[in-house]
Amino acid sequence: MSGHDYTALAPEGVLVAGSVLVLLLGSFLPRRRLPLTRWVASAVLLGSVATALAAGTGSIFEHSYALDPATAVARVVAPLASLGVIWLGAGELARTTREAETYTLVLLGTAGAVVLAGATDLAVLAAGYLLASIPVYALVGLGRAGAAAEAALKTYLLGAMLGVTMLLGTVVLYGVGGATGYRDLHAGLVTAPPAGVAVGLVALLAGLAFKAAAVPGHFWLPDAAQGGSVTAAAFVTTVPKIGGVLAVLRIVDLMGGVAVAATWAVAIMAAASMIVGNLAALGQDDTRRLLGWSAVAQVGFLLMAPAALSDPEALPAVGLYLAGYAVTNVAAFAVAAAHPGRRVMADWAGLARSHPASATALVIAMLGLVGTPPTAIFAGKVTVFSAAWGAGWPWLVVLAAILTVVSLAYYLRWIRAAFIAPPDDQVPDGGAVRSASTVAVAAGVVALGLGLVAGPVLSAFSGHLTS
Known part of the structure; x- marks a missing residue:
């Protein structure tokens, strides 16, 4: 499969078409009927996963888009994570004027993350970056809070x-390599000036650092x-990372044999x-901000896999880790969504x-999130650490x-807060938001289940990148 096969893009097409449908429904439905858009968005996400599971392999549109294990990971994990995000936020968004718009943006952002993961052409990568970024803004x-405006501006x-900066990197690499497609670009970069390759690589990685929320694009x-x-919050700390990390993986693969500095x-x-x-x-007391910094830390562990791409375990390892992180992070935010009145550590008492x-x-x-057995992230960390060690990065392991041991301090602090007795003057937060509580429990069960069946999951993610 290497031609202009539009049916091969069915998973991405379902997401984009579904976002238009949800937006139109939101424009014409009365407010009391807006929850219908949640069900439509959920059906779209599940439909995208279903078409992804039936998709073939290869490379399409003149080798500008890959259908390989990395793309398959994004096509399955990103929509399922977005499904959890939609339902954990159901109580927050129910019958508000921004309900349909939120689901539309989630669908478009998910499509952008998938395109980022599958792009094997600099032009497609740039388009995927924009599609994944604009919905996030x-x-x-x-x-509605003033802090949201400040966060959106930043x-x-x-x-x-x-x-x-990333677009500058694509221009420089195109200029010195003579092509935008990764396959032809790799051949051109072999004889290109090393300084030009280095400038293009650094600029390209800077843009992808924003999508993955890695240093220096994490602020x-x-x-x-x-x-x-x-x-x-649940969406931006989960779904864009999937596309960003897998795009970095492909850039490292592109630079193999060209620039050792890439790894x-x-x-x-x-x-x-x-x-x-x-x-x-x-040092964080606000639990949502803690999860934001946790997401920055987690991407550090995830990026060990692209650095260790020379080891055959790296690709399945990052697939398992991404799946484990997505479901675990959604579970954490679902707990926060189930109890919106509890924000700082002291609020979680009782x-x-x-x-x-x-x-x-x-x-x-x-x-x-710490990575304790038998959770999915534990299995992901073990395989990523093993791949990094095998690829010659013992200091990184x-x-x-x-730092995994260090992370125990702040993750256990939240658990401790939940199990201490509440002060006499604390006002009860009432019942939990049912939809979010259900997502929290379901995601927690899945996180445990993925850890217990890590072997078959790793086998499902195994394969080679299409270059």
Whole structure:
């Protein structure tokens, strides 16, 4: 499969067409009927996954878009994560004027993340970046609080600046390599001036650092997680990472045999993200901001896989880790969405006594984000660490292990807060938001289940990148 096969883009087409349908429904339905758009958006996401599972393999549109294990991971994990985001935010958005618009932006952002993951052409990568970024700006800004406007402005300014930087990188690489398609570009870069290759590579990675929320493009994420709605926070800390990390994976593959510095650049990004994310999370009291810094730290662990791409375990390892992170992070935000009145650590006192289901989901999510067995992230970390060690990055593995221990401090602090007795003057938060509580429990169960069946999941993600 290498021609102009439009049917091969059915999963992406379903997402884009579905977003238009949801937007039209939201424009004409009365407010009391707007919850219908949630069901339509959910059907669109499940339909996209169904078509992805039936898709073939190869490369389409003159080798500008790959249908391989990396794209398959994005096509399955990103829509399912967005499905969880939609339902954890159902209580927050129910019958509001921004309900249909939010679902439209989620669908478009999901399509952008998938395109980022599958792009094997610099022009397609740039288009995917814009499709994945613009909905994020709007999602963060839809929140009614003043902090949402500040977070949206910071997100937009950083995204636009690094987006222009990435476009500069694509122009430089095209100029020195003579092509935009990765297959032909690789051949051109072999004889290209090393300085030009280095400038193009650094600029390209800077843009992808924004999408993955890795250092140095991470500054926007904690503010977006804290200031935006819980729906926006859950989405921006989960789905864009899938496209961003897999796009970095392809760039490292493109640079194989051309620039050894590519793996070093990604390894340094991984180390910096782990260090900054974990150390910044230690001092957080607002739980959503804590999850924002946690997302920065987690991408550091994820980026170890692209740095270790020379090891055959790297590709299935990143697929398993991305799936585990997505479901675990959604579970954590679902707990936050189920109890919107609890924001700082002290507010969570007494949760285990009054809402044992939410407390159980919280324990699974926090221990899962640490990477304790038998959760999915534990299996992902073990395989990523193994791949990094096998690829010759022992110092990176040791650093990651140390910072995993450090992360226990802030993840366990949230668990401790949920299990201590509440003060006498604390006002009860009432019942949990049912939809979010259901998502929290379901996502927690899936996070455990993925860890228990890690072997078959790794086999499903195994394969080779289409170059």
